Amino acid sequence: MDIAYYLATTLKRLRQQRGWSLSRLANETGVSKAMLGQIERHESSPTVATLWKIATGLNVPFSVFIVPEHHDPRPVYDPQQQAMVITPLFPFDKALRFDHLSITLAPGAFSESTPHEKGVIEHVVVINGILDLCIAGQWQTVSANxxxxxxxxxxxxxxxxxxETVLFHSLIHYAQTP
Structure with missing residues (x-):
């Protein structure tokens, strides 16, 4: 499976289902219209941070962009060989409303996540290494286990x-939408 192609077609499908223009999508996500167009045309792959902005702006789980329903084996999202690699362990579950992701960060890597939609709860568990985690401007160190x-x-x-590379899991619970 070509994850970048799947991501591109999923983004375009979600935008069109809402009847949104690229301009409206840019306003909702905080991602430029030009970048969104490049992603939809499969000319560019977004960084993890950009994909989070898009998912949040569309109010959809992150894994929607990288995991087709009933797909195996698990895909890995590593845009342009970035220092952050995401592998869905359990893609979005509609009944329980969660994503469970395995994430590796290379030495020196940094990734900032824009706020998810209201009511989202995130659980981060470090498996190997030491992770620096900043929440609302406050840094803390989280070690293995x-x-x-x-x-x-x-x-x-x-x-x-x-x-050393850090491996952690992120379990993201999405709020019920009205």
Whole structure:
């Protein structure tokens, strides 16, 4: 499966289902109209941070863009060989309203996530290494076999300040939509 192509077609389908122009999508997501057009035309792959903005603006789970229903094996999202790699362990579950992602951060990697929609709760559990986690401007260190639960509807960031790759899981619970 070509994840970038799937992402492009999914973005276009979701935008068209809503009857939105690229301009409206840009306003809702905070991603430029030019970048959104390039993604839809499969000319560019968004960074993880950009894809989070798009998912949040469309009010859809992150994994919707990288995992077709009933697809196996699990895809890996590594845009342009970036320092953050995301592998869905359990793609979005409609009944339970969660994504469960495995995330690796290369040494020195940093990724900031824009606030998710209101009511989202995120659980981060470090499997290997030491993760720096910033929630609402406050940095904390999370070591292996420890976790943090926080409201995902605020800015948060992940940083690997060590020389070793960090592996952590992110379980994201999405609020019920009216």
């Amino acid at each position: 420890h976790g943090v639960r926080f409201a995902g509807d605020q800015t948060h960031a992940y940083r690997n300040s060590t020389a």
